[in-house]
Amino acid sequence: MIRFLRAFAWLRWRLMLNGVRGSRRRDALEQISRLLALVVPAAIVVTSAGSILMVSAAGLLGGYAIASGKYALAPDAVILGTRILLFVVTGLVLFMPIGGAAQTTGTKYSRLLLLPISARSLHLVEVLAGLADPWIFFSLPGLGLFAIGLAAGGRADLAGVAFAAGLALVIVLASLASLVSFLVSWLFRDRRRAELLTIIFVMSISVVAMLPQVLSDGETGRRVGRVAGRGFSVARVDALLPAWSQALPSEVFGRVMNAAVAGGAAGQRRAAAGWMAVLLAQGALLFWLSSLVHRRLLESAVGSSGTRHRVTKMRPPWRLPGINVQASAIAWVMFKNGLRSVRGRVAVLLPGPMIALVSIMLLRQPDEAPWIATLGTHSHAMFAASLVVSMLAIHPFTLNQFASDRTGLTLQFLLPVSTRDLVRGKALGGGALFVLAALVSGLAAALATGGGSPVAWAMTALGGLAMYVAVTPLAAVLSALFPVVADMSKAGSGGNPHTASALIGMVAAGVGALPAVAIGVSGFLPFGSQTASLVAMFVWLCVVTVVAWLLLGVVARVVTARRENLFLTK
Numbered sequence: 001m002i003r004f005l006r007a008f009a010w011l012r013w014r015l016m017l018n019g020v021r022g023s024r025r026r027d028a029l030e031q032i033s034r035l036l037a038l039v040v041p042a043a044i045v046v047t048s049a050g051s052i053l054m055v056s057a058a059g060l061l062g063g064y065a066i067a068s069g070k071y072a073l074a075p076d077a078v079i080l081g082t083r084i085l086l087f088v089v090t091g092l093v094l095f096m097p098i099g100g101a102a103q104t105t106g107t108k109y110s111r112l113l114l115l116p117i118s119a120r121s122l123h124l125v126e127v128l129a130g131l132a133d134p135w136i137f138f139s140l141p142g143l144g145l146f147a148i149g150l151a152a153g154g155r156a157d158l159a160g161v162a163f164a165a166g167l168a169l170v171i172v173l174a175s176l177a178s179l180v181s182f183l184v185s186w187l188f189r190d191r192r193r194a195e196l197l198t199i200i201f202v203m204s205i206s207v208v209a210m211l212p213q214v215l216s217d218g219e220t221g222r223r224v225g226r227v228a229g230r231g232f233s234v235a236r237v238d239a240l241l242p243a244w245s246q247a248l249p250s251e252v253f254g255r256v257m258n259a260a261v262a263g264g265a266a267g268q269r270r271a272a273a274g275w276m277a278v279l280l281a282q283g284a285l286l287f288w289l290s291s292l293v294h295r296r297l298l299e300s301a302v303g304s305s306g307t308r309h310r311v312t313k314m315r316p317p318w319r320l321p322g323i324n325v326q327a328s329a330i331a332w333v334m335f336k337n338g339l340r341s342v343r344g345r346v347a348v349l350l351p352g353p354m355i356a357l358v359s360i361m362l363l364r365q366p367d368e369a370p371w372i373a374t375l376g377t378h379s380h381a382m383f384a385a386s387l388v389v390s391m392l393a394i395h396p397f398t399l400n401q402f403a404s405d406r407t408g409l410t411l412q413f414l415l416p417v418s419t420r421d422l423v424r425g426k427a428l429g430g431g432a433l434f435v436l437a438a439l440v441s442g443l444a445a446a447l448a449t450g451g452g453s454p455v456a457w458a459m460t461a462l463g464g465l466a467m468y469v470a471v472t473p474l475a476a477v478l479s480a481l482f483p484v485v486a487d488m489s490k491a492g493s494g495g496n497p498h499t500a501s502a503l504i505g506m507v508a509a510g511v512g513a514l515p516a517v518a519i520g521v522s523g524f525l526p527f528g529s530q531t532a533s534l535v536a537m538f539v540w541l542c543v544v545t546v547v548a549w550l551l552l553g554v555v556a557r558v559v560t561a562r563r564e565n566l567f568l569t570k
Helices: 002-021 028-036 039-068 075-102 107-112 119-132 140-152 156-187 191-215 219-229 234-240 243-247 249-262 266-303 325-340 342-349 351-363 370-376 380-393 407-414 419-449 454-481 499-522 530-561 563-568
Strands: none
Touching: 039 075, 039 140, 039 156, 075 156, 075 234, 075 249, 119 156, 119 266, 140 156, 156 249, 156 266, 243 249, 249 266, 325 342, 325 407, 325 419, 342 351, 342 380, 342 419, 351 380, 351 419, 380 419, 380 454, 380 499, 407 563, 419 454, 419 530, 454 499, 454 530, 499 530, 530 563
16 A cells, blocks of 8 residues: 555656646747746645644644643633634535536546556545645644644643544545545536536535625624623533534534543543544545445446537628628637536626625615615626626636637638637637626626616726727737646636736736726716716727737737647647
8 A cells, every 4th residue: 555655646746747847849938838837836835834834833832721721721712713723624625625526527537447456445545645635734734733732731641632533533534525526526427417517516606605695684693792792602602503513523523622621520531432433433434435436436437438529610600790701700619619618608607696696785785885875876886897707707718718729729720710810710709708798797787786877887888898808919919828728618727727827817907997997987077977988988999999909910920930839738
């Protein structure tokens, strides 16, 4: 088993190095692109180091305070803080693997079956490899130093209990993460089912996250306020928790430590042993369930057939005025492929419900801030927010417009389509996605808030379209310079554009929106006129459209120079 772990650790290391270095066929710009892709992960590691140090120091001091009785800290209060932190970790372990498994294709399982490794050993290796996941690795130093702090304070018996309970908790977390990851991967083996589940999951998370605020009548807040008014105590906090929370691994760990700290009486020792048995039973059950799902996943990988690819017809059902057939066909293909993908459907359907829920939530609380009451008559402000969200939602398509087609780009290069028509067609296709997302979002915002001047709504729509048009040349350049392999049928980072493209594109969207914001705000000033602002917004849209259209012709030269590299990005 040690040999297997060493082999898999070496394999992951080599895959990371190969992902950075790439092939000798890649040019210097491609190498820079790969290095820039590591900026965000490196930043996360650097920023997480401080959090890990803080949690580790808190664990050490908390354990020492419990054992030594110094610092005037009640043991149950220290353990309550530990429970809260472990509850957050448990939530991350439960939900974060869903995104990672949702963006995998399961191909690695088919390849691993070719190795001389039994399914049982492979499952154990996968579970142990999960300990390196950040949401689990984050808690390991804190749990270990918590036990060391207890030992340093003179309570070696409590240190032994804390170490055993921490080890059992780690087993539970690793098994839970593996179970969720394997289960989602098995469910996502079927593409149609995967797309449906992804859309339902993403939209459900967004809606459910806002429902408590929307449906809240303030009773919960008053309850908590009454409890806080009587003074803080761990018993009162426990009284607010629902009964099912006692089965959570973080709560079981807290009960083990509370019973062990109480010590002395035989009943407390039996209680600590009983809760420890519950924690171990949870780990064993989750490990067994994950092994069953893992075996089912391996069987589905062996028996799966090749995926079927759908081909979109190049002939569009309409002709845009002033646009030739080639550019219209490219735009139609990008639009249809976007709507067929998970990322495209989420980008079109999600901003609308989000903006509607935010609007309803704000209008239910008119006393929170003076500006909230004005939403009833200035609901186009929520529409403007939806346009920004829609713009960011389609970035996976606009900022990676060439590589997101994968093999489809090769077919487009082989067709009698000039690079200029290709670039302009991509811009039109992304614009069609943006317009459709804006229509859905605007309808949702209008139904949720209502009111507002039709002139203001028209001005907002023109300003949002001008924002998109202003960024299209830069989006095409970034897509040619920093192409990355993307799978739009999966949720998660697997469909995101290059890190550098995403950062630059976000800033560019803000800069592109500034002229439209300035024109729109001028119409609501005391000396301004909404009608004049509407005319100015239309003129601005025409100007930026002409400039962007001419710049796309220049950008076509960059795409031509990067043609070979785009061929290699599949």
